[in-house]
Amino acid sequence: xxxxxxxxxxxxxxxxxxxxxxxxxxxxxxxxxxxxxxxxxxxxxxxxxxxxxxxxxxxxxxxxxxxxxxxxxxxxxxxxxxxxxxxxxxxxxxxxxxxxxxxxxxxxxxxxxxxxxxxxxxxxxxxxxxxxxxxxxxxxxxxxxxxxxxxxxxxxxxxxxxxxxxxxxxxxxxxxxxxxxxxxxxxxxxxxxxxxxxxxxxxxxxxxxxxxxxxxxxxxxxxxxxxxx
Amino acid sequence: xxxxxxxxxxxxxxxxxxxxxxxxxxxxxxxxxxxxxxxxxxxxxxxxxxxxxxxxxxxxxxxxxxxxxxxxxxxxxxxxxxxxxxxxxxxxxxxxxxxxxxxxxxxxxxxxxxxxxxxxxxxxxxxxxxxxxxxxxxxxxxxxxxxxxxxxxxxxxxxxxxxxxxxxx
Numbered sequence: 001x002x003x004x005x006x007x008x009x010x011x012x013x014x015x016x017x018x019x020x021x022x023x024x025x026x027x028x029x030x031x032x033x034x035x036x037x038x039x040x041x042x043x044x045x046x047x048x049x050x051x052x053x054x055x056x057x058x059x060x061x062x063x064x065x066x067x068x069x070x071x072x073x074x075x076x077x078x079x080x081x082x083x084x085x086x087x088x089x090x091x092x093x094x095x096x097x098x099x100x101x102x103x104x105x106x107x108x109x110x111x112x113x114x115x116x117x118x119x120x121x122x123x124x125x126x127x128x129x130x131x132x133x134x135x136x137x138x139x140x141x142x143x144x145x146x147x148x149x150x151x152x153x154x155x156x157x158x159x160x161x162x163x164x165x166x167x168x169x170x171x172x173x174x175x176x177x178x179x180x181x182x183x184x185x186x187x188x189x190x191x192x193x194x195x196x197x198x199x200x201x202x203x204x205x206x207x208x209x210x211x212x213x214x215x216x217x218x219x220x221x222x223x224x225x226x227x228x229x
Numbered sequence: 230x231x232x233x234x235x236x237x238x239x240x241x242x243x244x245x246x247x248x249x250x251x252x253x254x255x256x257x258x259x260x261x262x263x264x265x266x267x268x269x270x271x272x273x274x275x276x277x278x279x280x281x282x283x284x285x286x287x288x289x290x291x292x293x294x295x296x297x298x299x300x301x302x303x304x305x306x307x308x309x310x311x312x313x314x315x316x317x318x319x320x321x322x323x324x325x326x327x328x329x330x331x332x333x334x335x336x337x338x339x340x341x342x343x344x345x346x347x348x349x350x351x352x353x354x355x356x357x358x359x360x361x362x363x364x365x366x367x368x369x370x371x372x373x374x375x376x377x378x379x380x381x382x383x384x385x386x387x388x389x390x391x392x393x394x395x396x397x398x
Binding site: 003006007009010011013014015016017018019021023025026027029030033034 | 234237238241242245246248249250253254259263266267268270271272274275326327330334345348349350373374377380381384
């Protein structure tokens with residue numbers, strides 16, 4: 001068998017391999033990439049703002065309230081979420097230690113809202129729900145159970161929610177609230193190591209599951225370390 | 230914009246299968262290859278003004294896909310989209326390639342696999358392959374020769390079938 005025979009053999013062996021991804025998906029991916037770049041810049045700003053809002057010096061510094069986000073969130077402002085239990089305990093942090101927000105919710109890019117979930121930081125569901133509501137995103141936040149309606153909200157999930165991972169391992173979720181139908185809300189299920197999201201019909205009967213959910217449903221999994229709340 | 234979109238769509242439809250095959254041959258994993266190729270095409274569309282003038286746009290896509298590498302794939306796979314269309318794509322016809330061939334390819338050094346993939350699936354000549362990979366043309370020929378020799382040893386069944394498939398070009 002000569003060189004051409006071997007190359008022919010290899011070529012033929014791969015001839016059944018076809019890429020089914022439609023070009024529209026490639027364009028969407030390109031748009032998402034541009035959005036992620038914007039999100040990255042927004043995230044950097046938000047993370048700085050979020051961290052600054054909850055920084056405390058244990059030596060005499062006042063600990064921030066557990067619901068660390070500002071109730072009067074203005075456009076472009078960050079709403080930082082709860083800090084980790086150790087650092088939230090007064091006096092447990094060493095002098096100069098920094099408490100980082102479990103999540104931040106910011107306006108942008110454009111008309112969207114960006115939710116950033118920090119890796120390895122516990123999430124308080126009540127705070128998360130409230131912070132999203134302040135930014136006009138109705139959400140049902142549950143811990144240890146995943147709730148959905150049947151049918152789901154009549155809108156493609158990807159048009160509303162675009163997740164990505166930032167360089168520091170945090171998850172950034174861009175939520176296009178304007179693409180959400182008026183009767184829809186975001187169901188966010190917080191599990192150990194996983195957060196699951198799906199768009200549901202507001203007010204419709206809920207089916208809840210004690211596992212992150214069934215494959216094949218239009219939802220996303222993202223990583224995170226939640227807490228009960 | 231419409232013209233550019235049409236042009237890119239034509240390029241994509243004409244090139245996607247060969248790019249997928251080339252990247253699969255190098256990375257040895259269809260699912261990962263498809264992700265990397267899709268991402269590379271998305272980047273090609275983002276830079277279409279530049280890529281369309283590239284002497285070998287398909288090679289640009291394959292090179293970009295391969296440059297994404299394992300770390301990108303691992304990062305990406307932390308986000309597991311479970312939308313129905315994604316689930317369908319994962320279940321696509323990815324297992325059609327003879328596992329023995331995939332295993333034989335994986336035993337080759339990466340550079341040999343890259344040379345082989347560019348020559349076989351993109352039909353690049355030695356000069357262009359050398360430019361794409363960034364090595365000398367003589368090195369390309371040496372890599373190709375070693376890769377073919379290794380495959381010839383590792384694929385005994387193919388050897389036996391030479392008469393049945395022995396079409397040379």
